[in-house]
Amino acid sequence: MSATHESTRDGTVNGAHESAQDGITSGAHKSTQRPTHKATHEGTFEALRAQLQGAAATLADGPDALEGILLGIVEDVDRAVREPLEIFPVCHHSPASALAMARRLREKQPKVVYLELCEDMAPLLTELRNCRLPVAVQAFATEIDSFPAEWSPLSVVAPITEASAEYQAIAYALDTPGVELVLVDRSSDHVFQWDARGTHTGEPADPDAPPVEEEAALHGDAVGVEIGDLRPRFAELEEHLLRHGRVRHWSEWWHQYVELPLGDSDHDTYRQVMLLIGSLFRRLAPGDPHRVRVDEDRERYMWTRMREHLTATGTDPDDCLYVCGAFHAASRVEEFGVHGTDTFEIAPRSATKWQHGLIPSSHAAIEAQFGLAAGSVSIAATVWAKNVSRTRVQPYRLAGQAGAKKSRAKKTVVAAAAVPALPPADKLTGFLRRPPVLDRLDEDELLGWCVEIVRAARRNGYLASTADAIAVFETSILLAGMRDRARPTPYDFQDAAVTCIEKDTVPGRRDVRRLVEIMMGGDRVGQVGYDALPPLARDVHDRLAPLNLKLQQRGVQRALLNIAAQPELDRCSDVLWMLRQLLPQGAARPIMGERKLGERSIQESWDLALGTHQRALIELGYEGVSIEQVLEQRLRRTAYGPQATTATVLGTVEDATLYLRSRRLADELGTRALEVLATERSVDGAPEVLRRVRRLLAYYRTSEPTLPPWIESFVKTGYAHYCTLLPTAFTDEDATVRHVAAMLGFLFSMEGLALSLGCDRTQLELAVGQSHPAEPSKTALLWAAQTQLGNLSRADLRTRCDELLGNPLVVPAYPRYLSGFVHALEPVPALTDFVVEAVSNAFGRLPDPVLLPWLPTLITTLRSSGTELAPLLIREAGRIFPGRLAALDAWVPPWRAQSVPETPPSARGADEGPGVALLAAHPATCDAVASLLGCDGTWRTAAPGPSGAALLGLHPDTALALEVLLAGP
Incomplete structure (x- = not known):
């Protein structure tokens, strides 16, 4: 899969494939065999309107705003039901929505499916068959235009799980011949265009939720986009529902009062109830002008795109299905419907360059990003599997889907007889009047849960016993009874297990609440297959193939590189060192071996976790086609960034030499370091500059015939630069003694090279003399x-x-x-x-x-x-x-022990010091050194001697050094 898919304007995916989905007869594709809802009449919800009007008058002691809200909800439901283009409202990651979607798709067999998802993500959906769910479709941009620079990089993700209605729609459209999938929601670019506040986070997480593990960070700081975000935006309403429902968080309320009742409902009941909930939450939402405008603009955008497609293709609206969140299904904008107005003008996209790809997701990542309770998505996956097995509905799965279990449900065949068109019936009245169905206690299931949680607790260090299993069983039933439930839910069981097993301490890494989540299905983590990876990620896997490791497998794997015996592993070592620089900590960690300037390891040992950090590796593919290109771009970005210092630029020079072995890039970045040094007026980075320059000089002196011109200029400029700043640094309170010592270290250690390049030592002497x-x-x-x-x-x-x-x-x-x-x-x-x-x-x-x-x-x-x-x-x-x-x-x-005080060199005479006698004993050596230094003269001794004596008075320190050298250790 290429990570640079071109986004299509209409977000269309052609679903024409070779074979049809199993269990669908050829006669089921005829439009005459599908029930339609075009025929409507005015009295569909009249009985419900009358009841709600009377209830409003009784409760409010007369008509007022309550009546308007209740009757408005009915109007919203009626309007959506009467729409010729069938609207299918859903809630994200809802097993009931997924089950109803699978059932409706097999019954209706639409030719076009309109899906509420970013239209530029359409080309990526075909790659889902190469992945193991859950995964997230991602749009990523580093080269931004018309957006604030601090927003970079821009990232939008849309997570997809198997227990979701959108996956059922995608799988149906892609694997059914003649079916077209059209994404109609705003593009990723419009997501940020409409984000006037610049807050790129999801809903706040549940404060009672336990801390999630590292899988919760799989989405990074991306903006989450999901179909069907259905949660009250009115805080008082949510608090009221939780308190009277006797539940702890919203996920549990939805599971108990919506998910379970709708699990066995027919299509009309499911549809009307979801529209009712969406309208209720919409009308009771606080009036945030920006959020209301964004919601309405999204609805205008989607209906405009659908009408454009219908006009361009001539498709009959009765052959289409519009899948969207229940919140947007109950829309009141003028553009609503196939006969709505065409007054909404879609703004053009910015010049931002967007990249698209698939990244791994997980249940914990979805919960953390969208403010769901920990474990709720895992419980939803378990409920989905039970519903499929219980109802015998055949779900849709992409052909060749990695990790998908083969369904054992019997294949359903759609009858070939024509179904007459029927008007929509009022199912809300009966649903609202019906008392809650009390499920029979499934003792076998509850006993199995209790046994499994005790076994898991023992493995994690708890002193659990059979008595604790019995206590959990009884407490689960007790809690369910206190909450008006005949059958304990997974949440009741979780509370009972925490109460009876955990007690006051947690002996291991996981608490009992987390153990229950794992037992209920665990935090399932998705994986992007090799064929769906961007070119860079595939190239990394190919270049590391000699290691013979399963790089896509999650967890840590040990790689042993005997480079001396297998020279071909040296290239693998290069890749690993670059990955260590580019990926988060822990993705590639060296255990043995190091890479320094002028040194190469002959054996290395690595801990690799590329499967765990697959998202980071995929996002590297958005920046280039090879890791060398990405590393070079990042080094340049660091060197030319507004916050670049001399030390950081010298660090990029060192990295370019170590990992890329590029003399061209190193010279370019070294010239940049020279430019930054000339403009710096602070000495904060002097210690780091000194260390890096020393390393680079040592490397070039041992590996290059001559020093690069840039480092000679750097030493020369740095000598003058630090001489100028030295007097000020000695008196500046912000400059510490460590900084000043580093400046002097640069001046003294580089003095020989600087003087050979034309610098004047007088400048240093004056700088020291002016320091007070x-x-x-x-x-x-x-x-x-x-x-x-x-x-x-x-x-x-x-x-x-x-x-x-x-x-x-x-x-x-x-x-x-x-x-x-x-x-x-x-x-x-x-x-x-x-x-x-x-x-x-x-x-x-x-x-x-x-x-x-x-x-x-x-x-x-x-x-x-x-x-x-x-x-x-x-x-x-x-x-x-x-x-x-x-x-x-x-x-x-x-x-x-020194009896004779030391005399300054300037006060010594020509005959003083022990070096005089030594040189007199070796006149030939003295004369030779004098000739090399260009000294002429005669011996200043009583007896005539060779001409080297004059050298002693001129260079007494040299005489002392020669004495030590000749005397030996």
């Missing part, structure tokens, strides 16, 4: 920078620290100086031994009231930067401190 921090940690950081530049000697730095410890007024702030020195290890790692010395002196000299409160700050600092800083301190401390406890008493810290 007031905060102690930043002051310590500045001292470390001055030491690195040679403007402050170790001896002076040690003296300053001693003065701080010796000043009672400064001692409380000394830990903050130490925090600054710890952060200074980022830009100046050569100060590691000094930081160990400073921390040791602090532990030795600081009083406990100062030292102990500072320890959490030290731990926090090491934890935030522990990856780079903690190993330096631990390694240096291990080198300085004795390795055995016995040596600790005689141990003298090396900083106290």
Whole structure:
């Protein structure tokens, strides 16, 4: 299935197929054999009108608004019944509606079925046969036009279950030759055009419903569209019905007082009762102007589309069936009916590019999105199966439907004799007068429920026994009696099980209420078949085929990749790493193996749950035809987005190199990072910029012959950029010591490359000289920078620290100086031994009231930067401190063992330092180094010597380094 189906304007699906549905005789297709309702007379509901008028006068003590409401309901029913184009009102996911629909389709055999569903979703319906229900038809758009940018992505879903009237109509139309299915509801684009408030959520969930599991998120944040949303919009009315019906939520009220009575009713009774309910809820709905306008515009839209189709095809309205929600069936708009006005003008669609596909759905997802009670859709599926078995009605199922059970009901054959046209009879009066039918208690069914719930409770850690099963049985009957029911409903049984088994604790992951839902049918999760997947999803399955896993299966599967032994699995590894970047967490999780710049794993282990996250994989197909294309688009979107920072853009460069191996894209995104860096005036992202630039430089230096031009420009620009911001960052309260340390780390670590590219070190020296921090940690950081530049000697730095410890007024702030020195290890790692010395002196000299409160700050600092800083301190401390406890008493810290104070390099003479004697002992080496450095001169010693002596006075630090190098470890 292509995910980019072109939407047809009239939403038509041609249902002409090769074979007819089983059980339908050829003579049943003749229009003369179907009952029609064209012949009407005025007195159909006169008796009911008179009764309601009298009741209104009695209750209200005279004619008033109540009479208008009651008589208006009858008028709505009468108007819908008299319409030449038969209107079939339904409620979403109602077994009674589905059963009545299947029965009516076999009886009437319409040639055209008009369905209340978004017209642009029509091309997707043929793919339902490749799926296992429940699934949802989805319209998805990321490239939006004429809508607010914060609404993106736009998503509309229409879930379909087997126990729904719309599925019966779809299956009948697609598998019956000569039948046409026409979707007449507004398009997905109009759904958002008419959403003036921008609230894209369904009805609020039942507050008493338990929390749903992960399957409830299968629809994401999509707008839900269903046929037959039938629920009171008047809160007081719903509260009144629940209280007097002795039920907890709306789903239970509907099951008890509508679903069960209509399960065995004839067609006329079902139709009139549903029209009555729809009209009642419509007339008692609060007057929200926007919602009323949207409802009426939808009805105008649908009737306009139906008249357009009738005019274009010349179809007889008597050969058609209009399937819509009962709320819209009782419409009062002027465009209502085949003879209605044609004054409604349908606005054109926007330029938004819509993609269409099928995504998996579940009972929990439907309940969560449309505010139904948890478990109600599962109970509806169970009731549907019982009704089919009890009534022997043959339901419609798409040929080849995955997961569909073969019905054992006997095939019904429509009689070939002609049925005379009859006027609609008043079935409402008899239905409203009839007392409720009390079903006989089915003890075998209830006993089976009790045994099964106790067995399930034991498996989940409850201490349930046979006594609990007996208690649940008796309590279910007791609750049903208290609620005026002769037969306990699944909801009564659920309440009894919670009361008798759960008691006060839940030992496992599932409570008893959830166990009852699972026992009643569970949260059935649908699946989109391979042939119905978009090209991207099919490509992913094909490329992962060497793993020999059932990728469409729900749950977690372990994949083992021995790349060294099977090099062809390297391509599978590439796909998995890209899926890890694109799909939600848990869809592809690496257990062993990693992917870093310049490193490749030879063995990997993955936990895959692509079947569980099938919706996310399908939605990737709306963005491109391959995961490489989608990843490249997302990286570009991130890099060029309005919230992009230098760090995030450098992250996209790294991802492009790691997962796409695209030098072209990496260079493009690197140039973008250079542009963003030049416009930034904040240093918040400096630590991340430093880490990413270091990784990229290390990678390019080891894998490329030359550095890319963009990274050279980045280093050069960043050097000047951070030099400019450095004085301000030292005094800015919003810039933390970690940010300033990262800036200095960039300047010092990139200094060699920056100077080779033409930068001037004087700029850095001036920036440090102009910095005057007031905060102690930043002051310590500045001292470390001055030491690195040679403007402050170790001896002076040690003296300053001693003065701080010796000043009672400064001692409380000394830990903050130490925090600054710890952060200074980022830009100046050569100060590691000094930081160990400073921390040791602090532990030795600081009083406990100062030292102990500072320890959490030290731990926090090491934890935030522990990856780079903690190993330096631990390694240096291990080198300085004795390795055995016995040596600790005689141990003298090396900083106290120095008898001769350190002299600054600028104060040393040519003959000072131990390096002089070493170079004099190796004159040839000294002369060679002097020649390389371009130094000419003579030895400044008493005796004549080689010319390398002049080098000692010019480069004393080099002499010391050579001494260490030649002396060895």
